[in-house]
Amino acid sequence: MTEAEVQITNADGFLLPLRDEDGEPFWEGTLKGELRIQRCASCGRLRFPPGPMCPWCRSMESDWPVMSGGATIWSFVVAHPPLLPAYAALAPYNVIVVSLDEDPTIRLVGNLVASEGGPINEVDPATIRVGEPVRVVFQRIAENVALPRWSRV
Amino acid sequence: MVPQIRSPRGSSLMRWPSFASSPSPFLTVRQVNLPGVLKDRTAIVGIGQTAFAKHLEPSEKALACRAIVAALDDAGIDPSEVDGFASYTMEETDEVEIAKNIGAGDVTFFSKIGFGGGGGCATIGHLAMAIAAGQATVGVAWRSRKRGSGQRPWTNLVQQLPTPAQWSRPWGLLRPVDEIAMLTRRYMHEFGATRDHLANVALACRAHANRNPNATMYERPLTREAYMAARWISEPLCLFDNCLETDGALAAVIVSAERAKDCRQPPAYVHAFAQGLPTQHHTMVNYWNEDPLHGPSWSAGQLLWKLADFTPDDVTVAQIYDAFTTLIPLSLEGYGFCGRGEGATFTEDGAIEIGGRLAVNTSGGGLSEAYVHGFNLINEGVRQIRGTSTAQVEGAEVCLVTSGEGVPTSAVLLRR
Numbered sequence: 069m070t071e072a073e074v075q076i077t078n079a080d081g082f083l084l085p086l087r088d089e090d091g092e093p094f095w096e097g098t099l100k101g102e103l104r105i106q107r108c109a110s111c112g113r114l115r116f117p118p119g120p121m122c123p124w125c126r127s128m129e130s131d132w133p134v135m136s137g138g139a140t141i142w143s144f145v146v147a148h149p150p151l152l153p154a155y156a157a158l159a160p161y162n163v164i165v166v167s168l169d170e171d172p173t174i175r176l177v178g179n180l181v182a183s184e185g186g187p188i189n190e191v192d193p194a195t196i197r198v199g200e201p202v203r204v205v206f207q208r209i210a211e212n213v214a215l216p217r218w219s220r221v
Numbered sequence: 222m223v224p225q226i227r228s229p230r231g232s233s234l235m236r237w238p239s240f241a242s243s244p245s246p247f248l249t250v251r252q253v254n255l256p257g258v259l260k261d262r263t264a265i266v267g268i269g270q271t272a273f274a275k276h277l278e279p280s281e282k283a284l285a286c287r288a289i290v291a292a293l294d295d296a297g298i299d300p301s302e303v304d305g306f307a308s309y310t311m312e313e314t315d316e317v318e319i320a321k322n323i324g325a326g327d328v329t330f331f332s333k334i335g336f337g338g339g340g341g342c343a344t345i346g347h348l349a350m351a352i353a354a355g356q357a358t359v360g361v362a363w364r365s366r367k368r369g370s371g372q373r374p375w376t377n378l379v380q381q382l383p384t385p386a387q388w389s390r391p392w393g394l395l396r397p398v399d400e401i402a403m404l405t406r407r408y409m410h411e412f413g414a415t416r417d418h419l420a421n422v423a424l425a426c427r428a429h430a431n432r433n434p435n436a437t438m439y440e441r442p443l444t445r446e447a448y449m450a451a452r453w454i455s456e457p458l459c460l461f462d463n464c465l466e467t468d469g470a471l472a473a474v475i476v477s478a479e480r481a482k483d484c485r486q487p488p489a490y491v492h493a494f495a496q497g498l499p500t501q502h503h504t505m506v507n508y509w510n511e512d513p514l515h516g517p518s519w520s521a522g523q524l525l526w527k528l529a530d531f532t533p534d535d536v537t538v539a540q541i542y543d544a545f546t547t548l549i550p551l552s553l554e555g556y557g558f559c560g561r562g563e564g565a566t567f568t569e570d571g572a573i574e575i576g577g578r579l580a581v582n583t584s585g586g587g588l589s590e591a592y593v594h595g596f597n598l599i600n601e602g603v604r605q606i607r608g609t610s611t612a613q614v615e616g617a618e619v620c621l622v623t624s625g626e627g628v629p630t631s632a633v634l635l636r637r
Contacts, residue, residue: 076378085387116509117388143407145399146456155393163394165403165508175508177389188393198410215391
């Protein structure tokens with residue numbers, strides 16, 4: 069694919085993940101409604117963001133098990149303008165970082181949504197708390213891209 | 222079915238640094254350093270800068286040339302003698318252009334340091350090492366940037382950061398302020414830091430800028446009420462937690478301690494220098510390790526004090542990188558001025574203002590003087606050592622200057 073053919077945003081102007089070889093299994097998983105995290109095939113440790121070598125045992129073999137989808141909110145922000153136009157139209161909206169139940173050092177950036185298909189500005193930011201339990205949901209933002217987001221348990 | 226996942230905390234292969242007590246295997250390597258090889262062997266003998274403004278007419282190249290020649294003039298060294306250069310990888314004007322325009326002679330050392338504002342003090346450190354090692358004799362470090370009138374870097378849609386942006390940007394974590402706000406919220410949650418603490422930082426920098434006629438905010442006082450009423454940018458950070466957007470350029474000239482004796486200005490000796498890239502660090506989006514609030518300052522600080530004849534107790538003035546207010550409490554902890562989690566309370570009772578325990582950012586810093594990737598902090602460190610700051614700390618024997626916390630970083634300890 070040439071640079072000109074790389075799709076930067078979806079039809080609504082939201083950024084698409086600029087996918088690379090290391091992260092491809094993650095995005096293949098989210099399209100199927102699965103939250104997959106890279107795991108070293110030798111020592112068994114999860115790692116994120118994905119990369120070619122395990123920093124703990126230097127193995128280059130890995131697999132991608134499906135996570136339970138349970139997590140807790142580790143931190144969050146509420147973004148206000150100036151922002152890219154598509155995001156500014158939704159501001160203020162939340163962005164959260166969650167810690168996965170399987171390993172609290174595996175954290176994912178996401179959004180807290182009120183329902184599976186809900187927008188990222190629907191939850192009242194004043195009600196969000198660090199430590200809240202959440203569960204993964206998936207939202208299709210382009211034909212070949214689904215983002216994991218999070219809803220309250 | 223959920224697969225069995227082994228907990229990293231229980232793994233025998235655990236390599237996370239143990240912050241409390243036992244030294245990690247990595248530190249053992251450091252213990253064979255030869256402390257003092259660089260110590261006081263070189264000095265900053267010239268500093269120069271342009272005006273700072275939201276918009277300046279000249280190009281970045283022209284601004285760079287002006288600042289560099291001003292620094293050389295300050296030192297009393299002819300530009301034809303320059304044989305070493307160091308700058309940031311984000312610097313747009315390269316050494317070839319600078320050398321050609323200022324009329325440098327044969328250049329034998331040139332180096333660029335990565336990670337944005339983390340590279341500032343490393344430009345000084347790399348030149349100090351080069352001069353101490355005989356690779357050059359007159360080194361120039363510089364940064365020229367039209368960040369005020371130029372494009373905001375985060376509006377670049379295709380740029381991939383060191384940790385790929387695919388893991389943060391699609392969800393709307395778009396800007397550096399969002400990335401640091403995420404760490405700020407966590408810092409508040411873990412250690413009880415408040416917006417009042419962040420205001421202490423913003424107000425201290427502003428008070429110092431109000432004494433500095435070259436500062437962007439020289440004539441613009443700031444009150445706590447105005448801070449609290451300011452618009453949000455990324456909660457919990459408001460407008461005044463963010464650095465300025467500045468056009469401007471700065472430069473510094475470094476020579477050997479021996480050569481320094483012949484220069485116009487009293488030397489600011491490079492007493493110690495360190496860089497820091499912690500284990501499993503992820504730059505601004507440092508969310509993926511055991512302890513994201515234990516940042517690059519801790520790595521750089523550990524080496525810096527090991528190489529120095531001083532301790533944090535000896536330091537009464539510091540220039541600490543402040544793209545965002547939060548970076549100052551985090552850096553105060555990393556460089557050992559207080560304990561873990563105590564950086565916020567350290568700022569209470571005027572402790573970081575003139576007359577306090579540790580005067581911080583005495584020219585106004587990135588928050589209130591100018592944001593030129595922290596190079597203004599270096600020049601202000603030199604002025605403190607010379608005794609010429611507009612917010613001079615009496616009797617300051619040493620001045621710590623740090624670069625960006627939250628990215629692979631660097632620091633220098635300057636002494637009289």
